[in-house]
Amino acid sequence: MQKFIALWQHRYRKYTHLLKVYLHFLKVYFKIILLKIRFLGKRKVVAIVLTQQFGDIVAGEPISRQIRAQHPEDYILWIVKPIFKELLTNNPNLDGIIEEFCANQRRLLINSGIFDVLYNLQFRNNSYCSICDTYVENPVADAKNITIRNYYFQGNLLMVQQKIAGMPTDDLAPNLFVTEAHRTKVNSLQLPDKYLVVHCQSAQNSRNWDSTKWETLINYLLEKTDYHIVEIGLSSDLRISDKRYINLCGKLNLLETGEVIRRAKLFIGIDSGPAHLANAVGTYGVIMIGKLEDFVNHIPYSGKYKSGENALILRNTEGPSAEIPVDDVIKALHQHNLIPFSHQLS
Known part of the structure; x- marks a missing residue:
């Protein structure tokens, strides 16, 4: 009986979680649809994907400046875990922030094609949801042979992000937006x-x-x-x-x-x-x-x-x-x- 109860408790947690994954995905998806309707094709929706670790996000702040320079009139979003949202809230180069519910929700957003331009800076190793048992791949990084096993051979954290994004590898110091x-x-x-x-x-x-x-x-x-x-x-x-x-x-x-x-x-x-x-x-x-x-x-x-x-x-x-x-x-x-x-x- 205990095994039976444990099994159904596990299933309940998993399927409840999966329901929330899809609800969070649909909420963001239709919000972006409404943005695109409002923009009438005049602005692209650009997404930066770097959800964790917080040191990586601080180190990667300059890439938001570079992406803004590439997309001066477009609408730039950053996908991040809620716990690290504060690092991005006051960044003047961003128009909005998407709070990640789990890696599987992020996978659905990436694969949906809803973003006009996507800069996925996240490696596979820290793109896993244990409840969904789902990894998020990064084919762009893989194509450039940048992996968790060799990334520091490519340079510092910012330089690695710049290479994945196809940005100039400029040595830019990070900013912190303290209010x-x-x-x-x-x-x-x-x-x-x-x-x-x-x-x-x-x-x-x-x-x-x-x-x-x-x-x-x-x-x-x-x-x-x-x-x-x-x-x-x-x-x-x-x-x-x-x-x-x-x-x-x-x-x-x-x-x-x-x-x-x-x-x-x-x-x-x-x-x-x-x-x-x-x-x-x-x-x-x-x-x-x-x-x-x-x-x-x-x-x-x-x-x-x-x-x-x-x-x-x-x-x-x-x-x-x-x-x-x-x-x-x-x-x-x-x-x-x-x-x-x-x-x-x-």
Whole structure:
């Protein structure tokens, strides 16, 4: 009986989900039909497909400028997961945003032919709905032999997107569209004038230092400088009781986090979404990057993080960034005079 109940619960969830997929698809489809009727053929409907990860979306912001330059009078939409919508809401190069319900809904939209021009920048590996058991292919990327296995051999994240879209591979720094509301929220936090931001955890464990390393580094910075340390991210497992340590994990949205980083003297973190925020807001970054699959000396960033003008990349070419020693970070901070210390290393 338990197996029978479990089977029908699974079927109920699946078929309810599928019904919602088609309802969401039809809602967007007919909305675009109405747009086309209103435009009377004078404007094309252009879609950009990049639904996740949020670092990829921040890195890819310049492509919206390039696509707008290619389609100055057309109606440009960006398909994105609802959780990342805020990154695009105030982008002046977009006319609208389509919130993705699931990858299968996106597949239906792409295959419907409703868009006059489509820039699909999403790889197959992060285009899967487990409930629908459906992948979304990207034949354009496949035809250009750009896959999840080789994309960093093609350049940074923006350059990969530009190549898939057929855009010029210009090295453009990303923008972040912070509003007065975001600045007001950060003002309400009453942060100190002098602080550093750290980001300690990503969704990929191989990139993460363990908490002991972060605690060692942060305690060293608290002891040897007069800066406050602000931790950002979704959650924290650090045990630091110093009054100059401020834990903002889970308390801010993405653009508020970007504004906190913008006001910081320095950003120290792993290669993850907040590092892209730091690049976009122009805060100097110390970024730890390790070997990733077959990628050894890859650089995810464009602009001044790519050139090294506004970032110091600490690499582990033999393994993951999780294995980078704390002493390497401390020595780099001293050697590059990134912040004033109360003493210098002997």
